Amino acid sequence: MGVKIVTSQQKMTAYLEGEIDHHTAAAIREEIDNAVMLHSPQVLKIDFGAVTFMDSSGVGLAMGRYRTLLMTGGELILSNLSDRNYKMMKLSGLEKIAILNKRENAYESKK
Amino acid sequence: MKVKNEFRMTVESRSVNESFVRTTVAAFASQLDPTVEEIADIKTAVSEAVTNCIVHAYKECVGKIYIYAALNDESIIRVSIRDRGCGIEDIKKAREPLFTTLGGERAGLGFAVMESFTDKLIVRSKPGKGTTVTMIKKIGGR
Numbered sequence A: 001m002g003v004k005i006v007t008s009q010q011k012m013t014a015y016l017e018g019e020i021d022h023h024t025a026a027a028i029r030e031e032i033d034n035a036v037m038l039h040s041p042q043v044l045k046i047d048f049g050a051v052t053f054m055d056s057s058g059v060g061l062a063m064g065r066y067r068t069l070l071m072t073g074g075e076l077i078l079s080n081l082s083d084r085n086y087k088m089m090k091l092s093g094l095e096k097i098a099i100l101n102k103r104e105n106a107y108e109s110k111k
Numbered sequence B: 001m002k003v004k005n006e007f008r009m010t011v012e013s014r015s016v017n018e019s020f021v022r023t024t025v026a027a028f029a030s031q032l033d034p035t036v037e038e039i040a041d042i043k044t045a046v047s048e049a050v051t052n053c054i055v056h057a058y059k060e061c062v063g064k065i066y067i068y069a070a071l072n073d074e075s076i077i078r079v080s081i082r083d084r085g086c087g088i089e090d091i092k093k094a095r096e097p098l099f100t101t102l103g104g105e106r107a108g109l110g111f112a113v114m115e116s117f118t119d120k121l122i123v124r125s126k127p128g129k130g131t132t133v134t135m136i137k138k139i140g141g142r
Ligand SMILES: Nc1ncnc2c1ncn2[C@@H]1O[C@H](COP(=O)(O)OP(=O)(O)OP(=O)(O)O)[C@@H](O)[C@H]1O
Pocket: A056, A057, A060, B048, B052, B053, B056, B057, B058, B083, B085, B086, B087, B088, B094, B095, B099, B100, B101, B102, B103, B105, B106, B107, B108, B109, B110, B111, B112, B131
């Protein structure tokens, strides 16, 4: 589990890695929020490409970062979502307030 | 439907056990030769139930979480996750998508996820006594 944050000009990308659950989400949340408060990026992209497991805590993590961005005035992009993670994000209605992008090489088999 | 194999375990409601329990139940379920997707379904559903015990049932304390899993000869897995925590006042309401009593970092999606990734979800609860969540899933059913 972990997060690498890359900031270039007004765009910040947070690359998530490993398993996202209630246990691991707290540290990820803190790192992203600290970086967002410091840089006030116009765009925060959270990249789920290296996420190997996620439950609804990952959805809560995304919703919470949307709220952080409301304070600093940025836009949220959730990218590289696997089919199942995309489905979970949509259950929450996040597609109405953020941009959701699926994984390009969707190697996960569809049901 | 005869039980072919079963196991029980008890863990403390510490968040580090979320991954421990879901991985253990998934390893047990692997006897039914599930697909990668089916394993992910089980892991996600179990993770939701265990997390709920930690963040809701035992919000102010550390308590015990009782896990029971059984496989039968029709490739059906049943997982029960029980706590002796605060219980749920209105189960119907609690199961509605986006309903949460915590807000903050919670999406209110746990039950919706358990429901969509298993075939059947049964929730029994008594305020002040605790909650039992039972999930049933057929492996290789589709
Ligand atoms: N084991 C439990 N003990 C007591 N209350 C519970 C338990 N499980 C769920 N609840 C109640 O049901 C509500 C809905 O649960 P659900 O898992 O769907 O959403 P959540 O836990 O609030 O958010 P999320 O699962 O998305 O993080 C919770 O907010 C809580 O009030």
